[in-house]
Amino acid sequence: MGEPNADRVSAGEVVGLVEVDQSGHAERGWVIEAIRKLKADQTRSADTHLHIVPIPALPGIDLYFKDESTHPTGSLKHRLARSLFLYGLCGGLIKEGAHVVEASSGSTAVSEAYFARLLGLPFTAVMSTSTSRSKIALIEREGGRCVLVEDPASVYAVARDLADESGGHYLDQFTYAERATDWRGNNNIAESIFEQLAMERFPAPEWVVVGAGTGGTSATIGRYVRFRGLTTRVCVVDPENSAFLAAFRNPGCGETTCGSKIEGIGRPRAEPSFLPDVVDRLVRVPDAASVAAVHFLRSRTGQLAGPSTGTALYAATKLACDMHAAGEPGSIVTLLCDDGVRYLDTYFSPSWVADQGWDLAPYLSVLATAWDTGAWTG
16 A cells, blocks of 8 residues: 555655744743742731621621731732732743733732732733822832823723733733632632631621622632532622623623722723622612711721722621621621721812712711611611
């Protein structure tokens, strides 16, 4: 029969393996060292505290705050930023010297700027002009550059274009938040919460209450409780003018809004990382109620927290009162997302609050009645 395919080989042609090598030893060495630095940061940070906050009129309900403000960059977003960098490094997307870009309303960019500087990478954050000056200063302090845009909906395209033009990497927190975090465990926020509750009188909370910015936190917790076979329910709180409520009611509707005035949560569109199918309830909270709640928390406990914490606290208090009215003891966990020091010139400034047209008094009254009598009057 002759040699197979012999007639297809021209004279002088070498037949054999074809190899294309694009992985340099030096580049791999840099990636390994970069990952070591990220893991070292995680080890130094240990874990954040879980604080119990007694509500006088609700002795059968234990309310906990997972205090994410104690991370090195002062917010919950420290976890996300580290995960996004690990995801990019392990996937071959972030290379030595790469320009790293993000679309962010503030806290995520602060944390990403920190990690970019740790790895010796240039970093640019694209954000709305409404972002507080204090947040911008924090990003710049970490060595990041800020690009401000008038239209909040344009931050995605501007960030992507900047990364493409520089041959860099767009971290894209809104797409990758839910997949960059290992929801099965590996020191994610859900695993941490449940480990810290293990010795409490109600180790499996009735509710975990979180806001949605990327949607990644609610996705992680919602998946984790299912993976563990727990009955804990996830409640997402959404501020005014955010698109997540519409997406929860009708997934895939594509409705857009003008965005939120509560920094850190709420978006003009439902982000890809928001997974409504793992959320049990979504509560829309008025902006004035969110701000009133952080003022109330400060007056009752001395804790200074950012406005997204207020959004969660307002809804968590309502859930606690509902449980009390139904005679159901148990626990509720929510997040202290960041420190209120970042917002002293905005949400904690009486003149700034008045300029927004917010009247806090009715919501302060609702919270005071709930904490002092156990009745929800909102």
